[in-house]
Amino acid sequence: MFRHHDTAPDTITEALRMVSVRKAYGHPEGEVTALDRVSLSLPAGSFTAVMGPSGSGKSTLIECAAGLDTPDTGVVVVDGAQVAGRGEEELAKFRRQRIGSIFQQFDLVETETVLANVTLPLRTAGKRVDTSYAEHIATQAGLGGRLHHLLAELSDSERQRVAIARALVANPSVIFGDEPTGGLDPDSARNVLELLSHSVRQFGQSVVLATHDPVAASYADSVVFMADGKLAGCLHQPTPAAVAEQMAYLGDLSLIMDARSRDRALVSV
Ligand SMILES: Nc1ncnc2c1ncn2[C@@H]1O[C@H](COP(=O)(O)OP(=O)(O)OP(=O)(O)O)[C@@H](O)[C@H]1O
Numbered sequence: 029m030f031r032h033h034d035t036a037p038d039t040i041t042e043a044l045r046m047v048s049v050r051k052a053y054g055h056p057e058g059e060v061t062a063l064d065r066v067s068l069s070l071p072a073g074s075f076t077a078v079m080g081p082s083g084s085g086k087s088t089l090i091e092c093a094a095g096l097d098t099p100d101t102g103v104v105v106v107d108g109a110q111v112a113g114r115g116e117e118e119l120a121k122f123r124r125q126r127i128g129s130i131f132q133q134f135d136l137v138e139t140e141t142v143l144a145n146v147t148l149p150l151r152t153a154g155k156r157v158d159t160s161y162a163e164h165i166a167t168q169a170g171l172g173g174r175l176h177h178l179l180a181e182l183s184d185s186e187r188q189r190v191a192i193a194r195a196l197v198a199n200p201s202v203i204f205g206d207e208p209t210g211g212l213d214p215d216s217a218r219n220v221l222e223l224l225s226h227s228v229r230q231f232g233q234s235v236v237l238a239t240h241d242p243v244a245a246s247y248a249d250s251v252v253f254m255a256d257g258k259l260a261g262c263l264h265q266p267t268p269a270a271v272a273e274q275m276a277y278l279g280d281l282s283l284i285m286d287a288r289s290r291d292r293a294l295v296s297v
Pocket residue numbers: 053054060061062080081082083084085086087088089238
């Protein structure tokens with residue numbers, strides 16, 4: 029499978045590296061530290077789920093990693109290249125070449141067909157469109173009967189699957205998602221997770237997803253847990269039961285934890 033790199037692929041061993049990443053938001057009641065000096069290393073070719081209680085910083089982590097938000101301080105390296113510090117145009121190009129994003133705000137074109145939406149990133153990047161591959165990916169995402177339907181005719185769940193197919197079709201090195209299966213029925217969610225798993229196993233892509241769902245997280249090789257903007261451990265080869273247990277613990281822990289006792293070291297998954 030053809031993949032674009034501007035660094036030699038052989039030298040890239042990490043999908044994502046974050047070093048001491050901090051991000052705070054101003055609030056009338058005071059500043060909220062969404063990411064508190066997070067350091068993290070995820071290997072290339074891995075599937076990682078990011079979990080934690082509501083407000084623990086999962087979305088902020090994914091957005092900073094995907095170049096959709098800018099950390100206040102710290103370093104973010106995706107697929108061997110620094111994300112922060114690039115100009116807007118260069119960042120957009122980098123994201124088109126290396127990153128696939130699946131976020132709740134799907135950013136789809138209502139007046140275009142499913143297939144046109146799925147191939148949009150390729151066309152925007154001036155890349156050749158392999159229509160049969162795009163059809164295959166869209167079909168795998170459960171859109172086989174909808175390829176030539178306009179977006180305006182689709183349900184929310186179908187739109188979500190279009191966003192997922194669109195993220196996969198350009199063969200990005202790293203795919204970031206925020207609750208990509210939230211709102212999907214169990215069968216559609218399973219199809220999407222199997223598709224993402226397949227892209228990791230077969231094509232060596234990397235997937236990093238924020239999710240609340242222990243079953244979705246169990247598709248990952250590892251789960252990274254967050255609490256109060258900090259990393260709070262990780263679990264390898266997760267089962268839904270083990271993930272749910274850890275989440276229950278974090279739910280309690282986040283009420284009583286002493287932020288100063290959190291590990292600030294680089295967590296390698
Ligand atoms: N744009 C923003 N403006 C102000 N505060 C924000 C913003 N985005 C996030 N926050 C705050 O930062 C903290 C972390 O938010 P974040 O959305 O990253 O958490 P999360 O773990 O993804 O939560 P959830 O599971 O509820 O989506 C929260 O306290 C949130 O209120």
